[in-house]
Amino acid sequence: MAVLNWRAPVIQVSKLDQNGKPDNNWLTFPESVRNSSRLNTDPGNETIAEDEDGGIVDSFRTKGRSVFETTIFVKKGDVKQIEDTDGIVAGNFAVRWAPKDAATTGVKGRQMLKTSVSVVETWSSDEGSRLTYTFSGLVPGAGKRIVEEYQPEPTPPSDGGGTDG
Secondary structure (H helix, E strand, O other), X not given: OOOOOOOOOEEEEEEEOOOOOEOOOOEEOOOXXXXXXXXXXXXXXXXXXXXXXXXXXXXXXXXXXXXXXXXXXXXXXXXXXXXXXXXXXXXXXXEEEEOOOOOOOOOOEEEEEEEEEEEEEEEEOOOEEEEEEEEEXXXXXXXXXXXXXXXXXXXXXXXXXXXXX
């Protein structure tokens, strides 16, 4: 049993409906390339007001940005989880990820409620085909961009495409 909530997450995506909510048709990604799944955040820009002596009179920071990225293998018979046109994906998606061991301590799973998505396809003779999905967090309308106490119900990817079904 793991102590940390790391390694090989279960990753699921759902297209947003016309109300900006996940349509609850969560698709499970097939296994990710080792060490490719990561959440990157930045703290936002800081503006500082200084006095003549260089002391800080006041400051404020803009909201940070969040990006979740993962790379998956493309295997024989697989279908794309998210359709794109030259790397651009139409519409917005929710993405969630959770450790395979739901009993780990700390955050059980996380989800970004509204993202724009891009995908990059790569190929090499020693690694084959791969798809790198980038989910850029958007302001969801209400609440946080990242929900930290999501309780996952992970399902393993199905053979030949990784979709639930």
